[in-house]
Amino acid sequence: MELKATRYDVRDGVAVVTLARPKRRNAWTGRMHTEYRWILREADNDPAVRVIVVTGDPEGNAFCAGADLQALEGHSERGQYDAGTPEDIPEPGYGVDPAFDATFAYHFGIGKPVIAAINGAAAGVGLVLAAYADLRFCVPGAKFTAAHGRFNFPAEYGLSWLLPRIVGLTHANDILLSSRVFTAEEADRMGFLNRIVPPERLMDEVMAYAKALATSVAPGSARETKRQIYRDLHRDAASAVKAAEALLVEMSRTPDYREGVKAWMEKRPADWKG
Template identity: 60%
Template sequence: MDLKVTRLDVADGIATITLNRPDRLNAWTGRMHTEYRWCLQQADADPAVRAIVITGAGRGFCAGADARALEGHIEKGGYDPGTPAELPNPGYGIRPEFDADFAFHFGLSKPTIAAINGPAAGVGLVLACFCDIRFAAAGAKLTTAHGRLALPAEYGLSWLLPRLIGLAPAMELLLSSRIFLAEEAERLGLVHRVLPPEALMPAVYEYAAGLIRAIAPSSLRETRRQVYTDLHRDVRASVEHARDLLDRMARGPEYREGVAALLEKREPRFWPQADAGGASAEELTAHTAPPAS
């Protein structure tokens, strides 16, 4: 695909998807939606990729739907997503509940980390919330935004946000559509960590490198799918599924390597050096951000 409003970079086992309309604070369009899904599909299918980082170019993460697109809905007499009939479908086919816009994140095989480098509004906040982990730059502004446009909560945020931070605070943010800062998001548990803007990307890459260096890919894949699947089922089903996974995964090579590393008091080696471009552990943690647009 010819990428015009996103960028995909892969280095040291980490794929970085950058929303790339910095002059518009990376406002969301049908083109961006299509490209983002394609980038995510490529990163999830790439055996050299162990973790996926999502961020924005310039000063913003994603300022929500593009104002011109919002105006276009009025002219067209209803909502038009601006996407082609056939879209890339990353994460599809794992569970029927995941086969929908943004819910497809739950079906991915690799962890996703949002690096919220600036404003995240509306669909931009939705995108961040559907990631597994969120880091944010100090002072970044967040908002659900939809209420001020006489719209409903977007893309399942009314289902997801209460599960992330609890019913009462989620209801307040959803009803008020007020702006809140990254620091409040951290207190609410929505953001894992808030950092100075210049420290955001190095910290995100260091965290991602730690995951892919120390945690088995099979464990990352199955654990995140357990968590998202368990949102739809009772505890007995969760326990039984965990038991079945335990039996299957304990017979695999990654389990043997994990036990060997524990007994030998060393870090596990879950993939060949070539999979991460020959990078050492030190090189992984030294990963820097891709070139700015």
């Protein structure tokens, strides 16, 4: 696919996805969503990729400023919302679990950790994108907002399900019912962020963390642990334990398990095959 609204680069086992509409503050469009899903599918299927990082073009002075206002104006003129995506849009993460087979929920089916490197404002769908990442690193002072209230929209793309599970019901109600702007520092106190990092060090810290994941965690372990986490949000404790026990037996039969044990005993890096 020709990439016009995004960039995609793979280095040292880490795929970096950049939202690249800097003149529009990296605002989201149907084209960007289509490209983004295509990239995620490519990265998920690429054995050389162990971790995925999502960020905004730094020249846009935002991570993602939400839906493009010109697109919103077009929805208004047409009298209804239009996602602007083709019927044959790529489906990364689909087919793993029916609970993941929906827009943005597909992140949970992707078998690799996704890290959001939030280098500026994240509004509307930008907040959604950050929330569906597995880990979130952010610059100081970045501004967040759900934004939907001012447009007479509902909470978007499952945020009403996801945010209470990340920050708790009290904070989620504050964010979603008010659509107010809140800062990275507030987001950190709520438990939304993993780390606040100075702008000049953001990508260095994110890449260091991602490379550590890529080299120290077996790809099969990363994949199954991630899927356990999101599946277990729907399960009772006993079902989670039984599923984990079944996975333990299954994964102990793999070459990567034997390689991991051997590498540990020999005090060397493991050569996992994924």
